[in-house]
Amino acid sequence: MFFINGQQQDSLPASDRATQFGDGCFTTARIAEGEVCLVDAHLQRLQLACERLLIPFTDWAELQREMINMAKGNPRGVLKVIISRGAGGRGYSGASCLNPTRILSVSAYPAHYDLWRRDGIRLALSPVRLGRNPMLAGIKHLNRLEQVLIRAHLEQSDAEEALVLDSDGLITECCAANLLWRRGNDVFTPKMDQAGVNGIMRQFCLQHLAHSAFRVVEVHTGVEALLDADEVVVCNALMPVVPVRAYGDKTWSSRELYSFLAPLCEQTR
Known part of the structure; x- marks a missing residue:
């Protein structure tokens, strides 16, 4: 309709x-x-x-x-x-x-989000990189050809979501979600000042994390930072938050951050 x-x-x-x-x-x-x-x-x-x-x-x-x-x-x-x-x-x-x-x-x-929340998802590194443009970074404009290509490549893999880098090789987002990872009590997320979409649920999560025992750090960093994480989650306004169970040979079982965010994200009406 x-x-x-x-x-x-x-x-x-x-x-x-x-x-x-x-x-x-x-x-x-x-x-x-x-x-x-x-x-x-x-x-x-x-x-x-x-x-x-x-x-x-x-x-x-x-x-x-x-x-x-x-x-x-x-x-x-x-x-x-x-x-x-x-x-x-x-x-x-x-x-x-x-x-x-x-x-x-x-x-x-999308019915699959229920399964994702229960089982977690696997990430695959996308060969498509996002162009850096600070004038457009953060907003959700209608030019989504990068995401269309990211999705096309993702559909050729066995992963549920893509890990997307920018043209400088820095972690930016997923195909249709934002990314957060935890190391100890520190929660990291890519800065949105050069590329990517500053998602509604990303903003919601960061607001609540700012008043919690976690410390939020927005970063420009490469894939190696993700490999050192204790836990990874992705989020968007529909999911609203989903745990990541694997990326390549790296696996995660901790759901400390997910367990904190999930109940809050369900109370968004």
Whole structure:
């Protein structure tokens, strides 16, 4: 089910800049018991992305109402919200785009996340590296070709998620999740200032870890740091947090960090 600018439909004008240039941003939220989990954080993410991309979207109150209404009556699902700059001319200039497009859709919740939380997952190193660009780092823009290629390579492996490095060989994220690892009481996560997506659940986890016995450290580091970890977890707004059981020949059985985060992440409505 799709709604485009408040109307139920499933097609865009060919001139929309989401189609022409990937000119827009999006967020993906978990629906639980008829509510959008962390709805304010998802709206803030979209607002930040629109500011960074210079998209003049202003219908925030209407968008929030639509998000809440689409979740009602749905015990479990996924809400995706896309904002594009709107329809415009052939060239790169967006000066003629005065009416941004908002697209909302609801789909089924991925059943495999329940199995992942129970059994843990295996990571595989992706041959695809993320380009470093501080102007776009952190936001979830519509240019996702890197992730499409990462997923295509991942599907040729026996792993559930990819360990993704940037073009300098530094740990950045997974294909569709952020990464945290624990060594003792220190919890490490890649900095998001050069590449990657600063995910909603990553932000949520870091906020709670900051008021815990754990010490959070954001780092630029290579794969060797992961091999020294006592525990690794991945997170996104849908999972919301999943333990990692293996990467290559390295295995983990500890769930100390996971056991701290999992109950908190389930209370996000």
